[in-house]
Amino acid sequence: MTEEMKNQLSKVLEETIDPVTGLPVSDLHVVQGVKFNPVSERFLVYLDTERTSLGKCTCFFFLGKVEMEELILKALKKVFPSYNTGFSYLVEPG
Numbered sequence: 001m002t003e004e005m006k007n008q009l010s011k012v013l014e015e016t017i018d019p020v021t022g023l024p025v026s027d028l029h030v031v032q033g034v035k036f037n038p039v040s041e042r043f044l045v046y047l048d049t050e051r052t053s054l055g056k057c058t059c060f061f062f063l064g065k066v067e068m069e070e071l072i073l074k075a076l077k078k079v080f081p082s083y084n085t086g087f088s089y090l091v092e093p094g
Contacts, residue, residue, distance in 0.1 A: 001036040008079050009034055016075040032090055041083045048090040
């Protein structure tokens, strides 16, 4: 991933506001990383909802994951319209 892409990703996360909390996605610490595969032209966004304060809320566990994915996907499509996006969740063992 180029530096320009990294900067654009950071900007997307800073400017995308979660409608429930009113906070930027970057401040929620839900996105733990993003990888880009240039061959498949695909982003893989790593989300960790369990270590955030949002993850401790049962309703976020069931409803918020899908809404957060849609929010991030929509924001990324504006900046990177030709790339696909997938999501992976980090899970604590045990």
